Amino acid sequence: MLEEVGEPYDIRLLSLSNGDNRKSDYLAVNAMGKVPALKHGDTVITEAAAICAYLADEFPHANLNIPVGDPRRGVYLKWLFFGPSCIEPAMIDRAHPRKEEARRGMLGYGDFDTVMEVVANAVKGGPYLMGEQFTAADVVIGSGLRFGMLFKMLPERPEFTAYVGRLAQRPALQRATAADKELAAA
Numbered sequence: 001m002l003e004e005v006g007e008p009y010d011i012r013l014l015s016l017s018n019g020d021n022r023k024s025d026y027l028a029v030n031a032m033g034k035v036p037a038l039k040h041g042d043t044v045i046t047e048a049a050a051i052c053a054y055l056a057d058e059f060p061h062a063n064l065n066i067p068v069g070d071p072r073r074g075v076y077l078k079w080l081f082f083g084p085s086c087i088e089p090a091m092i093d094r095a096h097p098r099k100e101e102a103r104r105g106m107l108g109y110g111d112f113d114t115v116m117e118v119v120a121n122a123v124k125g126g127p128y129l130m131g132e133q134f135t136a137a138d139v140v141i142g143s144g145l146r147f148g149m150l151f152k153m154l155p156e157r158p159e160f161t162a163y164v165g166r167l168a169q170r171p172a173l174q175r176a177t178a179a180d181k182e183l184a185a186a
């Protein structure tokens, strides 16, 4: 998302295996002990999808948001929320099934197969969720699909692989992936 925005930024790495995210200085940033967290001026934002929504609104010149007043904003917001509230819990529940599965009506995401079908239909046209415009919602949904397929927690449906393939062509994602590799090697 930061590469898509195109503004300068610094990265502070934490070692989750050393428990840096549970230490007091980081808990002061995010009491949840979770990454990522973003500091912009005096504002600290946590929750990945909220960070994406914030950056898209804060830097409108990058054209990653659908502004207030645009009738397409409702659908855009739906996809921003759909990642953390539907795709992620459906994926984790499938990978680590509960002893006793909650009734469909009690699960915010309903059921895994419906979530997959809805997302597949949304990404199959494209090229992006909102059509021709790439938005922060693609960062949220796209990164979830990439992660899920990489770790074999989501099916490699042709709609997903084609969409993730389109995202992989984006120079911002290529720069971010190269930077991740460098950081991992350091």
Ligand SMILES: N[C@@H](CCC(=O)N[C@@H](CS)C(=O)NCC(=O)O)C(=O)O
Pocket (backbone or CB within 6 Å): 016, 021, 033, 034, 035, 036, 046, 047, 048, 049, 084
């Ligand atoms: N709801 C958070 C979840 C973030 C999350 O699960 N982060 C993982 C890494 S991908 C984490 O911080 N794990 C460390 C831990 O929980 O100890 C978000 O969307 O930002």
